[in-house]
Amino acid sequence: MSNISRRQFLKGAGVATLAVAAAGVLAGCSNVPDKPTPGVPDKTVHIYYMIGVQPVNGEPVEISVNGLATYVTYETIKANIPANVAADYDCAKKNYDIEKDGTVTVKLQKKASAKPTKTVEIRYYEGTNPVGGTELIYSLDVDEEATVVNLSKLGLEKTDYKLADGTENSGIIKTEGKKFYAEVFVQKK
Structure with missing residues (x-):
């Protein structure tokens, strides 16, 4: 063990104390936008939520943050996504920097669905005659690999129609160009 004078020891302890104190001060200046800083007024930030190159609703969302803030937290960004x-849509899970002009740009991405789907047009027939009515469902989203429409999802029990007797071919998904459709044979109740 080396000999350390009392003076050297106190000098080293003083440097260590200053380092600890400086760390505490710096931690207080972390620019956390959700915490107010005494004596510093809040500032208004304009958040532009974008889908592609178009701003949602054509207008930014205004929020108030700590005047020293340099970013907006993910939680605040997510909480202010326009209701429509x-x-x-969702945003990336990160904090968003505030630009010098007081704006934040958030690119929204379509949420991934559990399984890929395709939209199938439903065409109703009574015999060979097309049937129409405002109470009928005319399209369904089905699993991308589906070959038949689930006829129970058509809600025919709420209409004046029911599935026609002896129609095994009802609901088979067919293609027409890039479109999908299914013929459903019905009869009056």
Whole structure:
């Protein structure tokens, strides 16, 4: 063990104390936007939620953040996604930098569905005659690999129609160009 004078020991302890104190001060300046800083007024940030190159609703969302903030948290960004797109779109899970002009740009991405689907047009027939009515469902999203429409999802029990007797071919998915359709044979109840 080396000999350390009392003076050297106190000098080293003083440097260590300053380092600990400086770390505490720096931690207080972390620019956390959700925490107010005494004596610093809040600032308004304009968040542009984008789908492709178009801003959602054509207008930014205004929020108020700590005046020293340099970013907006993911939680705040997610909480302010406009209601008309919130169910179908999401943002990247990260904090978003505030630009010098006080704006934040958030590119929204379509949420991934559990399984890929395709839309099938439903065409109703009574015998060979097309049937129409506002109470009928005319399209369904089905699993991408489906070859038959689930006829129970058509909700015919709520209409004046029921599935026609002896129609095994009802609901088979066919193609017409890039479109999918299914013929459903019905009869009056």
